[in-house]
Amino acid sequence: MQVAKTEQKRKFISVDPAKCIGCGICEYACTVEKGEAIWNPMRSRIRVIRMTPVFNFALSCRGCQDARCVKACPEKAITQSEENGLLIIDDLKCKGCDWCVQACEHGGITINPETGKAIACDLCKGDPQCKAACPEEALDMVESDEAADKRFNEALTKLPQQCEQMTAIAKSKDWKPLLATAEKRSEKVSQTLEKLNKKTMDARLKQKA
Numbered sequence: 001m002q003v004a005k006t007e008q009k010r011k012f013i014s015v016d017p018a019k020c021i022g023c024g025i026c027e028y029a030c031t032v033e034k035g036e037a038i039w040n041p042m043r044s045r046i047r048v049i050r051m052t053p054v055f056n057f058a059l060s061c062r063g064c065q066d067a068r069c070v071k072a073c074p075e076k077a078i079t080q081s082e083e084n085g086l087l088i089i090d091d092l093k094c095k096g097c098d099w100c101v102q103a104c105e106h107g108g109i110t111i112n113p114e115t116g117k118a119i120a121c122d123l124c125k126g127d128p129q130c131k132a133a134c135p136e137e138a139l140d141m142v143e144s145d146e147a148a149d150k151r152f153n154e155a156l157t158k159l160p161q162q163c164e165q166m167t168a169i170a171k172s173k174d175w176k177p178l179l180a181t182a183e184k185r186s187e188k189v190s191q192t193l194e195k196l197n198k199k200t201m202d203a204r205l206k207q208k209a
Contacts, residue, residue: 009083009084009085009143010062010063010065010084010085010143010144011063011084011123011141011142011143012060012061012062012063012086012121012123012141012142012148013046013058013060013121013123013128013130013131013139013140013141014139014140014141014142014147014148014151015057015058015059015138015139015151015152016138016139016140016151016155017055017056017057017138017151017152017155017156018151018154018155018158019136019137019138020048020056020057020058020136020138021056021136021138021185022048022050022056023048023135023136023185023189024041024048025130025133025134025135025189025192025193025196026044026046026048026058026130026131026133026134026139027039027041027044027046027047027048027130028041028044028133028193028196029129029130029132029133029192029196030044030045030046030121030129030130031043031044032129032196032199032200032203033124033129035203036114037114040113040114042110042112042113043112043113043114043119045060045061045110045119045120045121045122046058046059046060046121046130047059047060047107047110049107052163054159054162054163054166055155055159055162057152057155058130058138058139059106059107059108060108060120060121060130061086061087061106061108061109061120061121062106062108062145062148063080063081063084063085063086063087064085064106064145065085067080067085067087067104068103068104068105069087069100069101069103069104069108069109069118069120070087070100071103072099072100072102072103073094073099073100074097074099075093075094075095075097076093077089077090077091077092077093077094077095077118078090078094078100078118084123086120086121086122086123087109087120087122089117089118089119089120091115091117094117094118095116096111096116096117096118098111100118101118108120108121123141128141133192133195133196135185135188135189135191135192136185136188
């Protein structure tokens with residue numbers, strides 16, 4: 001009797017564009033967690049896309065079933081975890097050809113400009129630091145494409161109204177409400193950056209010790 005294959009339990013980072021302000025803290029938190037020598041968004045496993053002042057979002061690996069990036073890799077350098085479907089990249093095999101990047105329909109894999117190797121989100125062993133660091137709580141873990149797409153599509157429906165509001169504010173030149181909101185966001189971003197900078201300094205001190 002043939003035993004049915006157990007479906008993988010997927011979990012991946014999803015963004016709510018209605019909350020995302022494009023601050024890039026998630027990228028910073030990712031590079032700090034992965035021990036990058038400098039903060040460079042090109043080295044982050046999560047990437048912020050800034051389309052307009054009122055519509056920003058972030059992309060990371062979704063651990064797709066039958067992932068296109070895995071099939072596209074000519075060096076067989078990419079496999080998937082049997083536990084959660086997340087990508088496992090063999091740096092010894094990866095030649096940075098970019099085929100995986102081209103194959104991914106979600107923008108979830110990229111090439112590290114320093115190493116020339118493919119990189120993708122691994123959820124920080126179940127405790128994604130980008131999610132923890134986001135000052136607007138725009139990131140969450142979901143288990144399906146449908147759940148991720150729902151948040152994205154809901155944000156899209158709000159976009160026309162938000163654009164109208166921005167146009168009205170620009171015409172009236174009443175900047176006080178925007179400045180007040182910006183100040184609150186700046187405080188959140190500043191507090192988060194201080195924590196991340198301290199984490200970076202502590203890690204460097206440990207390396208020198």
